[in-house]
Amino acid sequence: MDLAYTEAEEEFRRRLREWLAGALPGLPPKPSPDDWPARRAYDTTWQRMLYDAGYAGLHWPADAGGRGATPTQHLIYLEETEKAGAPYVGANFVGLLHAGPTIAAEGTAEQRARWLPPVLRGEAVWCQGFSEPDAGSDLAALRTRAVRDGDSYVISGAKTWTSHAEVADWCELLVRTDPDAPKHRGISWLAMPMDAPGITVRPLRTLAGSREFAEMFLDEVRVPVRNRVGAENDGWRVTMVTLSFERGTAFVGEVVACRRTLDALADEARRNGRWDDVVLRRRLGRLNAEFRALWRLTQWNVAESERTGGVPGTGGSVFKLRYSGARQELYGAAAEVLGGGDAFDLDREWVLDRLSSLSYTIAAGTSQIQRNIVAERILGLPKGR
Amino acid sequence: MDFQLSDDQRALRSGMRDLLDAVFDRDRLRAAVERGGTLDRALWRGLGAAGFFALRVPEEAGGVGLGLPEAVLLFEEAGRALLPGPLVATHLAAGLVKGAAEGEAVVTAVDGDLPVAHLAEADAVLVGADVLVGEPLRAFVAAARPVRSMDPLTPLHRVAGRTAEIEAYPGAVPYEGALLTAAEQLGSATRTTDMAVQHAGDRQQFGSPIGSFQAVKHLCADMLARTEPARAAVYAAAVTGDPVEIAAAKLLADEAAVRNARDCLQIHGGMGFTWEADVHLHLKRAWLRAAARLGGAAAEELLAAGLGTARPRSGSSAASGGGTPEAGGGG
Ligand SMILES: Cc1cc2nc3c(=O)[nH]c(=O)nc-3n(C[C@H](O)[C@H](O)[C@H](O)COP(=O)(O)OP(=O)(O)OC[C@H]3O[C@@H](n4cnc5c(N)ncnc54)[C@H](O)[C@@H]3O)c2cc1C
Numbered sequence: 001m002d003l004a005y006t007e008a009e010e011e012f013r014r015r016l017r018e019w020l021a022g023a024l025p026g027l028p029p030k031p032s033p034d035d036w037p038a039r040r041a042y043d044t045t046w047q048r049m050l051y052d053a054g055y056a057g058l059h060w061p062a063d064a065g066g067r068g069a070t071p072t073q074h075l076i077y078l079e080e081t082e083k084a085g086a087p088y089v090g091a092n093f094v095g096l097l098h099a100g101p102t103i104a105a106e107g108t109a110e111q112r113a114r115w116l117p118p119v120l121r122g123e124a125v126w127c128q129g130f131s132e133p134d135a136g137s138d139l140a141a142l143r144t145r146a147v148r149d150g151d152s153y154v155i156s157g158a159k160t161w162t163s164h165a166e167v168a169d170w171c172e173l174l175v176r177t178d179p180d181a182p183k184h185r186g187i188s189w190l191a192m193p194m195d196a197p198g199i200t201v202r203p204l205r206t207l208a209g210s211r212e213f214a215e216m217f218l219d220e221v222r223v224p225v226r227n228r229v230g231a232e233n234d235g236w237r238v239t240m241v242t243l244s245f246e247r248g249t250a251f252v253g254e255v256v257a258c259r260r261t262l263d264a265l266a267d268e269a270r271r272n273g274r275w276d277d278v279v280l281r282r283r284l285g286r287l288n289a290e291f292r293a294l295w296r297l298t299q300w301n302v303a304e305s306e307r308t309g310g311v312p313g314t315g316g317s318v319f320k321l322r323y324s325g326a327r328q329e330l331y332g333a334a335a336e337v338l339g340g341g342d343a344f345d346l347d348r349e350w351v352l353d354r355l356s357s358l359s360y361t362i363a364a365g366t367s368q369i370q371r372n373i374v375a376e377r378i379l380g381l382p383k384g385r
Numbered sequence: 386m387d388f389q390l391s392d393d394q395r396a397l398r399s400g401m402r403d404l405l406d407a408v409f410d411r412d413r414l415r416a417a418v419e420r421g422g423t424l425d426r427a428l429w430r431g432l433g434a435a436g437f438f439a440l441r442v443p444e445e446a447g448g449v450g451l452g453l454p455e456a457v458l459l460f461e462e463a464g465r466a467l468l469p470g471p472l473v474a475t476h477l478a479a480g481l482v483k484g485a486a487e488g489e490a491v492v493t494a495v496d497g498d499l500p501v502a503h504l505a506e507a508d509a510v511l512v513g514a515d516v517l518v519g520e521p522l523r524a525f526v527a528a529a530r531p532v533r534s535m536d537p538l539t540p541l542h543r544v545a546g547r548t549a550e551i552e553a554y555p556g557a558v559p560y561e562g563a564l565l566t567a568a569e570q571l572g573s574a575t576r577t578t579d580m581a582v583q584h585a586g587d588r589q590q591f592g593s594p595i596g597s598f599q600a601v602k603h604l605c606a607d608m609l610a611r612t613e614p615a616r617a618a619v620y621a622a623a624v625t626g627d628p629v630e631i632a633a634a635k636l637l638a639d640e641a642a643v644r645n646a647r648d649c650l651q652i653h654g655g656m657g658f659t660w661e662a663d664v665h666l667h668l669k670r671a672w673l674r675a676a677a678r679l680g681g682a683a684a685e686e687l688l689a690a691g692l693g694t695a696r697p698r699s700g701s702s703a704a705s706g707g708g709t710p711e712a713g714g715g716g
Contacts, residue, residue, distance in 0.1 A: 001394065001454050002387045003624045009386065072386050266692035282682065285689030289618070289633035296388075296617035303388040315613075322610045368599075374609055375602035379582045384597025 043090035047122030064104035078253035433488015464572025570642035
């Protein structure tokens with residue numbers, strides 16, 4: 001057991017740190033959370049800067065345009081960018097963290113060459129069209145139909161909760177290509193261009209007041225058959241790859257951000273006198289234990305994936321389950337630190353984050369679903385009611 | 386960074402598990418319960434011969450010369466097997482108290498105002514930096530009052546005039562004690578999870594294994610979700626030896642051991658409430674260990690004191706720095 005980084009890893013860290021110190025002051029001002037086009041521009045500008053500096057797609061394999069960095073280097077990257085206060089992936093979330101890695105793992109050489117470089121250069125934003133009004137946790141119940149017509153699929157149906165749909169160029173879309181097959185067998189995974197005729201995006205307002213996600217109506221949208229990743233009707237298997245990336249690695253960098261927030265909370269509490277409240281102080285102490293442990297668990301999982309290679313395993317569900325709850329606890333404590341009126345003032349730091357944190361036990365598979373996965377796939381309990 | 390067990394560490398752990406399977410199986414566990422937790426001196430010497438107490442004593446001084454990470458693995462196994470005795474105190478006393486390293490002496494310790502474990506059988510008692518043996522030990526024991534211990538594996542004595550003061554924890558040794566205790570909790574948490582999953586797969590109700598019911602499944606999943614972060618915290622603290630990290634490890638391992646034992650009991654239904662089931666033995670020990678060596682409030686205070694950007698950070702390289710994180714999105 002060794003937590004020390006190698007000389008090469010430390011060298012990587014030093015160079016990244018130097019670059020961040022030089023690059024961050026040059027970023028444009030942060031847009032308002034509700035101005036999605038401006039947010040897209042901000043996020044993709046940052047992505048372009050990463051690309052030019054050679055940090056884009058660090059953890060992607062070299063034949064997918066990535067840097068082929070080790071999982072540990074990727075961890076260092078997440079740690080250092082969060083510590084430096086660099087922008088979060090934002091609108092690039094889906095492309096960089098799960099659609100991209102899925103295409104890298106399952107796509108053909110032509111598909112990789114076509115879709116991945118634009119993601120890395122910040123030219124293409126992806127969204128995730130998995131959930132439907134009647135298929136959320138039971139994702140395989142999806143009904144959006146794709147009927148083969150020559151070289152195209154003709155797609156009709158509805159998707160919902162599609163994050164960043166308003167500004168996305170591409171959508172990783174799940175469709176039913178065989179309505180007669182058992183429900184997990186008739187699904188295909190497609191890349192749908194968001195400017196195709198027949199797509200209507202209707203933004204939904206979140207409880208935080210923002211237009212984070214949208215409904216998407218598909219009316220005879222034509223998507224070329226060559227946009228299918230994986231075999232026809234084999235989309236459920238491809239989806240499992242996507243979900244394992246989403247649950248396995250996508251939230252790791254945020255643990256560092258949570259630790260920064262916790263430090264800032266302690267500073268604020270010491271400043272405003274709330275630190276003298278022993279119950280609150282100990283609550284923050286407990287959260288310190290929680291996030292330290294989550295960080296160590298991340299290091300453990302990364303070292304393990306380095307040892308075994310390949311797609312992250314179901315261990316991501318344990319992490320996601322625990323992390324999502326901890327994050328909500330963190331912002332609950334933040335409200336107490338702010339106290340009274342400030343806890344209800346949307347202009348105060350952390351108040352918006354508190355609202356956003358409510359989605360963590362729902363999005364990317366609810367906590368109940370994660371528990372089912374942990375119980376059945378890790379602990380081996382029988383499937384059933 | 387290679388935060389995984391090395392081959393040697395794996396071998397050490399499985400060697401310990403095999404040893405305990407051989408010398409402290411369930412029959413011996415239940416025999417120890419019937420004896421009221423009095424120690425089996427032959428077993429104690431066997432542990433000594435296997436290097437359990439001398440593990441971290443330097444080779445020049447006749448010890449095994451290994452470190453905290455290896456000790457943590459052994460204590461985890463001890464916790465898993467519910468091995469009785471003042472294991473942590475004797476381990477810490479190796480090299481300090483004659484016979485401790487070899488398992489010839491049983492050494493216990495005073496820990497704040499908690500009752501003292503295995504005092505009547507002890508050959509030495511650690512009281513802060515002092516070691517009591519011989520006449521002073523006999524006087525100390527004579528002044529102590531036996532307690533009817535809730536834990537049948539841990540005889541307890543009340544001693545007069547001690548107060549619990551975490552601030553008074555001087556030097557590294559008390560923290561090491563807290564970490565080794567956390568490792569025992571981790572082992573216990575792992576064991577009660579295994580027991581719960583096993584039972585949930587075997588026991589049938591309504592024509593199905595109870596483990597097919599989601600309410601039961603989710604209890605089991607939460608047990609694992611408590612154990613795994615605790616494991617990462619305990620192992621990491623063993624590598625860094627950092628006090629704040631040890632406090633985190635103790636806090637999470639305590640919670641995992643206590644709550645997993647509670648859930649395991651629940652999953653066993655009426656059988657879980659019997660003396661026959663081993664669950665209560667895990668729960669009672671877990672409660673004792675949670676109060677001992679850096680209890681909840683003390684650990685939380687230590688962890689709180691370790692927060693803030695103004696203070697120098699020990700141990701970990703993560704976190705600190707300005708700015709605010711953005712709200713994360715994603716599907
Ligand atoms: C902020 C946010 C962003 C999102 N972004 C995207 C996106 O970009 N793309 C996308 O495709 N989706 C996205 N989602 C959708 C998300 O994946 C779903 O909301 C989630 O999977 C739950 O599905 P549902 O909303 O239909 O809830 P339901 O499945 O109806 O669940 C309702 C409740 O029932 C419980 N439940 C359901 N089934 C079970 C079961 N078998 N056992 C126990 N409990 C159960 C759930 O845990 C939950 O508590 C997003 C969601 C949020 C909140």
